[in-house]
Structures are given as C-alpha cells and as structure tokens.
Amino acid sequence: MFSFWERESFFHSPDVIVLGSGIVGLNAAIHLKQISPSLRVSVAERGFLPYGASTRNAGFACFGSASELIADLDMQSEDTVVQLIEKRWNGLQRLRRLIGDDNLRYEPLGGYEIFTPSDQSTFERCLDKLTYLNNIAGSVTGKQNVFSIKDDDISRLGFRGVSHMLLNNQEGQLDTGAMMQALLARAQQAGVEVYTGVTVTEVLHEEDGIVLLTQNGFRLPCRQLLVATNGFAKSLYPELAVEPARAQVLITHPIPGLKLRGSFHYDEGYYYFRNVGDRILFGGGRNLDFDGEQTTSMQLTETIQHRLEQLLQELICPYTETTIDMRWSGIMGMGTTKTAILERINPRTVCAVRMGGMGVAIGGLIGEEAAELILKGL
Secondary structure (H helix, E strand, C coil): CCCHHHHHHCCCCCCEEEECCCHHHHHHHHHHHHHCCCCCEEEEECCCCCCCCCCCCCCEECCCCHHHHHHHHHHCCHHHHHHHHHHHHHHHHHHHHHHCHHHHCCECCCEEEEECHHHHHHHHHHHHCHHHHHHHHHHHHCCCCCEEECHHHHHHHCCCCCCEEEEECCCEECCHHHHHHHHHHHHHHCCCEEEECCCEEEEEEECCEEEEEECCCCEEEECEEEECCHHHHHHCCCCCCCEEEEEEEEEECCCCCCCCCCEEEECCCCEEEEEECCEEEEEECHHHCCCCCCCCCCCCCHHHHHHHHHHHHHHHCCCCCCCEEEEEEEEEEECCCCCCEEEEEECCEEEEECCCCCHHHHHHHHHHHHHHHHHHHC
C-alpha cells in the first residue's frame, strides 16, 4: 500500500490514467494536457521503457508497399483502403510536425519493395496496377508518381537474386529511440506524470470511478481510463478483437562501404530491412509460424533467427561478411482487419489498440482521437 507521502504526491486522484507509454499513450496524454491543462494525467507503463513495440520497431516511416495495398484492396473496398492510407500519411506528417525531423532523425530515403523470380506473378500484378496505385497515393499525398520501377538500382544496392524493385518515394525512416525520448520529454514538459514498472492485473469499475489493481498491491483510482497497451490489451479485456504478434529483429555490426540506403519490404511485407547508418536492421519471418508468433513472450526462436541470417547473407548482403550485433523482439497488435480499435468500451474506459504494425504512422493520430473520446467522458 502507499505511504501518506506517496498517496499525496504520486497518483493523487488523477483524472485520467493512460495504460501504456508507447506512441499512442504518450500522444493521448500530451493532447489531453494541451486541450485541458488543469487535468491531472498519469501514464502507467509495465516496463521501465515503453516495452511493447514503440521502442522495438524498425523505425519505418511508411504507409504501404504496392503488394500490401493490392492485398488490402482484395479484402476491402477502395474507400476503406484510401482511408487507411490517409490516416497513415496524415499521422506521419503530424509526427514530423510535433517532434521535428531533426529530433526524429528522419531520413527521406524512400521505401522499396523487392521481388525475386519466385515473386514474378506478384510483381506483374503490381505493375498492372501501378497507375491505379499512383492515382490513389496521389489523391492522399498530393504527389505524382509515388510508385515507380527501380530495377536499375538493384545491382548498385548489392542484392543477389532480386529481379525487380519498386520504390515508394514518399516514405522514409527514423530513429525509434530518439522518437520516444522526444515524446517522453514533451509529455513531461506538458505536466504528464509518467510512472514505469506498473503492472496492472485487474480493473475494478466502481460507482464513483475506476480502480486499477497492480501486481505489487497498489490501488490506483481515476475518473477515466485509456487502454493503450496494443498487443497486451487482451490480458485485461479478453473480449477485444486484438491478438499479439511477435516481431523478431536483428541488427549487424557496422559494414564498411555499405551501399544499402532506405527501407525495404520483401515477401509481401513479412520481411523488412533498412540501413541504420552503416548497419543493416532486418526483421520479420512471422509467416514461418503464425501460431507460435501469436504471443506476448519476448523470446527469440531459432527457426526465425536462422531464416533472417540466411536471407541477410544470401539475398541482402551476399558479397560482404556480416556479423550480428544484437537481436530482440517486439509485440504488435493485429486483427482480421487493419483498422485500429478506437472505441469507448464502457462509460469510464476508452480503448486504443490494434495498430496492425503501423504504430509509427498512425499512433499519433489514434492517440489524439482517443484523448478526444476521454474528454467527452469527463
């Protein structure tokens, strides 16, 4: 239980508690304080860092590769897909305005999609729809010829076994750690109280508000609750249509003379890689074991790590020896649709989860919209 001093100084009757200090949670907290500075807003984070996906992603500032958008169009209406692109594009522009490109270490190096000979039919389908995709992307971004063929760059980048390549020239990459540091600083400057190491085990809905029970026995009361824990949300609300999806990643030691620059998708986006300076960051492989990767465990698996190393050496960097510096994983929130869950699930609780692997692009906007829902309930 709290001491008197702790009760009076920390978590003292906050108006809003935000669960999760990731992109969504921090943006929501910042927006709440901007709109209503007198609100007492606390953020509760289970890890000592935003431990789900926000500090563990690849730092892609992307809104959709050609094959991904075509797959989306197969399952959803054009209006729905355009809305998804708009939300991602507008979210990225908002993030850049809020934090600034220098603080994000943003690099507009483009987003590429690579195709091997076994992907020929997928590439031809993308090619057939290139004008159509450019019309859609142009209507959102205001730019012409967003997608283009870049086969001439394949040999320059040092790939082997890549037959075709498409470029999305409006995509870029950023430093995930710098982004989250900037968001944390902005939240604290706004007067948001951020507490780490807070694992909530149960949510009690009482007559005069909500009480959060923590793993170490604390009771945290508030008037309104925002759940922004993405892939971890089902531990508190099992009825939510969001499933965890682990993403495994590795990064090499610096590679002298590395030619690769930009962010890249392969195999319908199940693999993704980019340069981080003169290193290669490479992640993915969830399609090798969908069931096994539907987990909140941060453990790595030999099968996926071996496949990442194999593709790194054989496909991406075949002519240079590479050594692995670090490996890690993150937990995304996925579902049968790529639309985020943003809704009031009871009179005192708003849920903002299921970013679908696009948290960098849409997290800021979803956070703002979640804050607006919270304000309506106060």
